[in-house]
Amino acid sequence: MRSNSRVGVVIVSLLLAWVLLVITGEIFFFPVRKIGSFVRNDYLSVDMPIHSDVFRVPPGYNAPQQVHITQGDHVGRGVIVSWITPDEPGSSTVFYWPENGDFKWQAHGFVLTYKYFTYTSGYIHHCPIHNLEFDTKYYYEVGIGNTTRQFWFETPPPVGPDVPYTFGVIGDLGQTYNSNTTLTHYEKNPVKGQTVLYVGDLSYADDYPFHDNTKWDTWGRFTERIAAYQPWIWTAGNHEIDFAPQLGETIPFKPYTSRYHVPYRASNSTSPLWYSIKRASAHIIVMSSYSAFGKYTPQYKWLRKELPMVNRTETPWLIILMHSPIYNSYVNHYMEGETVRVVYEKWFVEYKVDVVFAGHVHAYERFERVSNIADNTLNGLHRPINDQSAPVYITIGDGGNVEGLATAMIDLQPSYSAYREASFGHGILDIKNRTHAHFSWNRNQDGYAVMADSIWLHNRYFRQPGQA
Numbered sequence: 001m002r003s004n005s006r007v008g009v010v011i012v013s014l015l016l017a018w019v020l021l022v023i024t025g026e027i028f029f030f031p032v033r034k035i036g037s038f039v040r041n042d043y044l045s046v047d048m049p050i051h052s053d054v055f056r057v058p059p060g061y062n063a064p065q066q067v068h069i070t071q072g073d074h075v076g077r078g079v080i081v082s083w084i085t086p087d088e089p090g091s092s093t094v095f096y097w098p099e100n101g102d103f104k105w106q107a108h109g110f111v112l113t114y115k116y117f118t119y120t121s122g123y124i125h126h127c128p129i130h131n132l133e134f135d136t137k138y139y140y141e142v143g144i145g146n147t148t149r150q151f152w153f154e155t156p157p158p159v160g161p162d163v164p165y166t167f168g169v170i171g172d173l174g175q176t177y178n179s180n181t182t183l184t185h186y187e188k189n190p191v192k193g194q195t196v197l198y199v200g201d202l203s204y205a206d207d208y209p210f211h212d213n214t215k216w217d218t219w220g221r222f223t224e225r226i227a228a229y230q231p232w233i234w235t236a237g238n239h240e241i242d243f244a245p246q247l248g249e250t251i252p253f254k255p256y257t258s259r260y261h262v263p264y265r266a267s268n269s270t271s272p273l274w275y276s277i278k279r280a281s282a283h284i285i286v287m288s289s290y291s292a293f294g295k296y297t298p299q300y301k302w303l304r305k306e307l308p309m310v311n312r313t314e315t316p317w318l319i320i321l322m323h324s325p326i327y328n329s330y331v332n333h334y335m336e337g338e339t340v341r342v343v344y345e346k347w348f349v350e351y352k353v354d355v356v357f358a359g360h361v362h363a364y365e366r367f368e369r370v371s372n373i374a375d376n377t378l379n380g381l382h383r384p385i386n387d388q389s390a391p392v393y394i395t396i397g398d399g400g401n402v403e404g405l406a407t408a409m410i411d412l413q414p415s416y417s418a419y420r421e422a423s424f425g426h427g428i429l430d431i432k433n434r435t436h437a438h439f440s441w442n443r444n445q446d447g448y449a450v451m452a453d454s455i456w457l458h459n460r461y462f463r464q465p466g467q468a
C-alpha cells in the first residue's frame with residue numbers, strides 16, 4: 001500500500017516534470033544560461049544636480065555648447081556637426097582642417113529653433129561637411145568672435161570587408177551619476193570605441209514636469225565630452241516621442257529631430273527615424289519602434305528595398321539598431337516588441353543579420369541565435385528554436401537613467417536567454433575582420449578592463465559550415 005503510493009507519486013512527478021520541460025522548451029537545446037551573480041543594493045539612480053561640472057555652460061558670450069557629431073553621408077566621408085548658441089544665432093559655419101594641413105576649409109550649415117510648451121530653444125546649428133578624406137584626423141572650430149571652440153574627429157577607413165573597427169554600444173543614458181559612470185567607463189575602456197551606436201532614449205526630459213526641455217540642453221552639455229569627438233549613430237526611443245496633447249504638443253519627436261540630425265536621405269529614407277549607413281566593414285540599419293512599421297507603411301517599404309541592397313562582400317557585418325527589443329525576458333516591457341517581431345523577424349533571418357541591438361529595458365540581456373518564424377497561427381509552432389541564420393539579440397538599455405534598473409525578471413529564464421543581469425554598463429563591438437567580431441559588456445561596478453559578459457560573433461554571411 002505505502003510503497004504503491006510512493007511509486008504513484010514518483011510517476012506523477014516524472015510526468016509533471018516532463019510536461020514542464022515540454023512547455024518551457026527546455027528539452028530543445030542549450031548548454032549554459034547565466035544570470036549575473038551581482039546583487040544590486042543601489043537601485044536608485046539619482047540625477048546629477050544642475051550645478052554639476054558636467055552641465056557647465058562654456059564661458060564666453062554666445063559660446064557654442066552641446067556640440068555633437070554624427071555620420072553625414074552613406075559611407076563615412078561626411079560628418080554632420082551640430083551645436084547650440086544660446087544668445088543669438090551667430091554663425092552656422094564650421095572651419096575644419098586635416099591634422100597635417102593648415103588650410104582651413106569652411107562648410108556652411110543652417111540654424112533653427114523650436115518651441116515646446118513654454119520653452120524656446122537656443123539657436124540649433126547643423127552643418128554637414130562632405131568629401132572628407134577617409135581615415136584622417138580633422139580639427140574643427142565652431143562659433144565666431146572671441147568665443148570659438150575647437151574639437152576634432154577621425155574619419156573611418158574606406159568601406160571594405162576586412163576593415164577592423166570598434167563601436168561602443170550605449171542606450172537609455174539619461175543624466176544621473178550612473179550615466180556619468182557609464183560614459184567614464186566607455187572613455188576608459190582599454191578597447192577604444194571609435195563610434196557610438198546609440199539605441200535610443202537620450203535625455204529623459206519627458207520624465208520632468210511639462211517635459212522640461214532644459215533637460216535636453218543639460219544632456220547635450222553632459223554628452224559633449226564624447227559626442228563632439230566621435231559620431232553617435234542615433235536611434236529614437238519612446239522618450240524621444242514627446243507627444244503631449246495636454247500641453248498642446250502634438251508633433252511627435254519634435255525636440256529630438258530638431259536637435260539630432262541624421263543622414264537619412266543618403267540611404268533614400270524619407271524619415272530621420274529610420275535610415276542606414278555604412279562604416280568600415282559594417283552596414284548599420286536604424287529602425288524606429290515608434291513609427292508605423294506594418295506592411296505598406298513607409299518604414300516597411302524602405303526596409304523591404306534596403307535589405308536586398310546590403311552587399312555583404314563589401315560590408316560583411318549587418319547590424320540593426322532599434323529601441324524596443326523583440327526578445328526580452330524581463331518583466332519590464334515584456335512582449336512590447338512582439339508586433340515588430342511578427343513583421344520583421346523573418347527578414348532578419350532571411351538576410352542573415354549578425355546582431356540586433358536594442359535598449360528600452362534598463363538592464364542587460366543577450367540571447368542565443370533563435371528564431372520564431374514558423375508559426376502561422378494555425379500550426380501551433382510558436383516556440384523560438386535554435387536558428388543559425390538568426391541574429392544575436394542584445395538588450396543594452398542600461399546606460400543609467402533616472403528611472404533606475406529593471407530588476408524583475410520572468411521567473412524561469414528561457415533556454416534561449418544566454419545571459420541576463422540588471423546592472424548599468426556599456427557594450428563594445430570590436431570588429432576584427434570579415435569573419436570575427438568580439439562583443440563585450442562592461443558593468444559599471446567592475447573595473448574598466450573587466451568584461452562581465454563577452455562573446456565571439458562569427459559573421460553569418462562568411463560563416464564556415466557548422467560554425468556557431
Ligand SMILES: *[C@@H]1O[C@H](CO)[C@@H](O)[C@H](O)[C@H]1NC(C)=O
Pocket residue numbers: 048052053054177180181184
Ligand atoms: C563625471 O565624470 C567625470 C569623469 O570621470 C568627472 O570628472 C566628473 O566630476 C563627474 N561628474 C559628476 C557630477 O559626477
Ligand SMILES: *[C@@H]1O[C@H](CO)[C@@H](O)[C@H](O)[C@H]1NC(C)=O
Pocket residue numbers: 060061145146
Ligand atoms: C570678447 O570678449 C570680451 C570679454 O567678454 C568682450 O569684452 C569683447 O567685447 C569681446 N570681443 C568681441 C570681438 O566680441
Ligand SMILES: *[C@@H]1O[C@H](CO)[C@@H](O)[C@H](O)[C@H]1NC(C)=O
Pocket residue numbers: 074266267268309
Ligand atoms: C538611392 O536612390 C538612387 C536613385 O534610385 C540610387 O541611385 C541610389 O543608389 C540609392 N542609394 C542608396 C544608398 O540606396
Ligand SMILES: *[C@@H]1O[C@H](CO)[C@@H](O)[C@H](O)[C@H]1NC(C)=O
Pocket residue numbers: 311312313314
Ligand atoms: C559588392 O561589393 C563588391 C566589393 O566592393 C563589389 O565588387 C561587387 O560588385 C558588389 N556587388 C554588387 C551586387 O553591387
Ligand SMILES: *[C@@H]1O[C@H](CO)[C@@H](O)[C@H](O)[C@H]1NC(C)=O
Pocket residue numbers: 432433434435436
Ligand atoms: C580574423 O580575426 C580572428 C580573430 O582575431 C582571427 O583569429 C582570424 O585568424 C582572422 N582571420 C583572418 C583571415 O585574418
Ligand SMILES: [Fe+2]
Pocket residue numbers: 172201237238239323359360361
Ligand atoms: Fe525606452
